[in-house]
Amino acid sequence: MENISYDKTGKIDLNGIYNNDDPVPYFSTLSKLGYRIPEEGKPIFERLIAARREAHEARETKLIDLGCSYGVNAALLKHGMEMDDLYRLYGEDAPHETALVARDRALFAEPTDRHLEIVGIDPADKAVAYAVETGLIDAAVAANLEKADPERDDAAAIAGADLIISTGCIGYVTQASLARLIEAAEPGRPWMAHFVLRMFPFAPIEEMLAEHGYVTEKLDGVFPQRRFASPEEQAHVLDNLDRLGLDPTGLEASGWYYAELHVSRPPADAGLPLDTLVEAGERAPVHA
Ligand SMILES: C[S@@+](CC[C@H](N)C(=O)[O-])C[C@H]1O[C@@H](n2cnc3c(N)ncnc32)[C@H](O)[C@@H]1O
Numbered sequence: 001m002e003n004i005s006y007d008k009t010g011k012i013d014l015n016g017i018y019n020n021d022d023p024v025p026y027f028s029t030l031s032k033l034g035y036r037i038p039e040e041g042k043p044i045f046e047r048l049i050a051a052r053r054e055a056h057e058a059r060e061t062k063l064i065d066l067g068c069s070y071g072v073n074a075a076l077l078k079h080g081m082e083m084d085d086l087y088r089l090y091g092e093d094a095p096h097e098t099a100l101v102a103r104d105r106a107l108f109a110e111p112t113d114r115h116l117e118i119v120g121i122d123p124a125d126k127a128v129a130y131a132v133e134t135g136l137i138d139a140a141v142a143a144n145l146e147k148a149d150p151e152r153d154d155a156a157a158i159a160g161a162d163l164i165i166s167t168g169c170i171g172y173v174t175q176a177s178l179a180r181l182i183e184a185a186e187p188g189r190p191w192m193a194h195f196v197l198r199m200f201p202f203a204p205i206e207e208m209l210a211e212h213g214y215v216t217e218k219l220d221g222v223f224p225q226r227r228f229a230s231p232e233e234q235a236h237v238l239d240n241l242d243r244l245g246l247d248p249t250g251l252e253a254s255g256w257y258y259a260e261l262h263v264s265r266p267p268a269d270a271g272l273p274l275d276t277l278v279e280a281g282e283r284a285p286v287h288a
Pocket of ligand 1: 067070122143168
């Protein structure tokens with residue numbers, strides 16, 4: 001990759017690909033880095049959606065995707081796609097502008113899970129507008145909940161949520177956004193599932209969630225997120241992990257970021273342990 005700069009956490013600065021008129025720069029850049037955490041999350045999110053439906057005896061499910069970008073998790077969970085499909089659809093030879101929008105509106109017109117309503121939240125207003133316009137997601141909140149409470153209409157879009165998920169987003173967001181989401185989701189008591197890079201401690205979020213009556217479990221094992229973009233990025237991350245006392249052997253030392261899965265539920269819903277719930281799914285995580 002050319003002209004790499006780094007953010008304050010030592011990651012490459014990807015702001016240039018997060019908010020363009022179409023998803024091509026996003027997917028064509030991340031495909032080069034092997035970005036795959038939404039794919040890793042897919043079978044687990046599907047299990048959680050099924051378990052939530054069972055537990056609440058309700059098929060209609062409202063899922064909030066925090067840091068949704070162009071509706072990446074929606075493409076996988078609501079429209080039956082894989083990351084490889086998205087990388088193919090949004091390669092550098094993808095159609096342009098109105099032709100791309102027209103193709104995608106046709107592509108996403110018939111969701112594979114029509115009972116799953118997805119509300120995407122992301123300050124990248126052009127990205128979420130694309131996701132709504134093409135039918136990838138049902139509604140969007142283009143806001144930064146780190147900084148302020150949601151506006152009235154945005155809070156209405158979040159109200160009654162059943163699940164809140166994120167991939168590749170914690171680090172940009174903290175417990176501040178999640179506390180605002182819990183409040184806006186009332187009367188819902190949404191389950192949460194966040195894939196979090198090992199270098200971002202989850203403890204402050206877990207403490208806030210406990211204050212709101214949530215029980216958090218971390219799934220055993222780790223999930224590959226993407227390759228490092230440069231030896232410098234890897235060195236920054238190894239420094240971060242060293243400061244946290246985490247051993248990168250066989251993981252980040254081998255050239256990839258790794259994430260962990262944290263699932264939080266109200267105690268009344270947390271009877272079935274997370275590992276049992278996930279084992280019923282198709283794929284197990286990589287064990288370090
Ligand atoms: C690595 S991308 C992940 C996108 C998507 N979840 C995926 O896995 O492909 C990080 C996303 O977090 C978003 N983001 C940054 N700051 C945010 C904030 N304060 N609240 C919500 N999303 C934020 C970015 O705009 C970007 O879309």
